[in-house]
Amino acid sequence: MAALIEIERLSKRFGAFTAVDDVSFTVDRGEVVGFLGPNGAGKSTTMKMLAGFVTPSAGTARICGKDVVEDPVAAKRSLGYLPEGAPTYPEMTVTAFLGFVARIRGYRGAEAADRVAHAMGLTQLEGVRLQPIETLSKGFKRRVGLAQALLHDPPVLVLDEPTDGLDPNQKHEVRELIRRMAPEKAIVISTHILEEVGAVCTRAIIIARGRVLADSTPAALEAPGRTLEQVFRDLTMAREAA
Structure with missing residues (x-):
């Protein structure tokens, strides 16, 4: 069975600036993916392309097998999208x-x-x-x-900072809700709160300067003697220095 979210070699350029550079990953039903990166890493741009709000410069994104550019209405029927700022x-x-x-x-x-x-x-x-x-x-x-x-x-949820602005009790309630929904959905959560990744995510994807640096379980990324925060910082610094 195909993954509910499929991203293949997705890129977005704004003039000479490349915001997202050849990003690929899939998300199956039952997975909660934490999408991590510093400000300007390309997280929100990737999510906007997946949600059909920004047109890719190259590559493909599909939701439940529907191409977000070629069949946007069908793709969005299967998508629940919480953008940054949640305009109302x-x-x-x-x-x-x-x-x-x-x-x-x-x-x-x-x-x-x-x-x-x-x-x-x-x-x-x-x-x-x-x-x-x-x-x-x-x-x-x-x-x-x-x-x-x-x-x-929807079977697919794309959530940009879902607990932003919530007090500790509200954050706990939203995380519990995500955990309850997770078995029946494919969920991507953009967050800068590393605690959130450990609390609700089954995978962590780290991105910097538009490129994926790591894709694994939070536990595997931590490694002996290194926290997820340390791994995140080291990978990001290495990318920034490259």
Whole structure:
């Protein structure tokens, strides 16, 4: 069976600058991949290409076998995407915004209402469901973004800093949610929090200057006497010096 996420020799150039350089990896159902790298490493650009928001300069990305450039609508049906910043309509209430997302996804009537209620339950938003999004804290806004990504129960999740702005209890709740969903989905999490990789990820991919430096389990990368943080720092420094 083909992997749910397939990235083959993906590259993105902005003029003379290469943001992503010949990146390849796959993600199977049941895998949670932590995508690590310093600022400007190419993490968000890679995820935007996978989500169909940025067109690759070269290479291919597929979601559930659907090419994100050649068949973008079909690819996005199988994708839940939480971008950096999770843009919303700030004047809308949480319920109204998620209802809007449900309609875009093709749900109507009772089914749409059920999807909204379920997504709010997963992300614990019921207490703020009637508040305008602009009045929410950063953590609650992040949870609204996560709720829209989960609303249609997609087999693939691409999450850019999913716990950004959350307090310790909220981070724990989101990590528990990811663990519960993991067996049925392929999940990629961009994060700079190494603790998060050890907590929820089955693989860690380290990227710097647009190129993959390592792809293994967090435990294997740590190695005897070296933490994941040390491995990450050493690999990144070596790449920066090259």
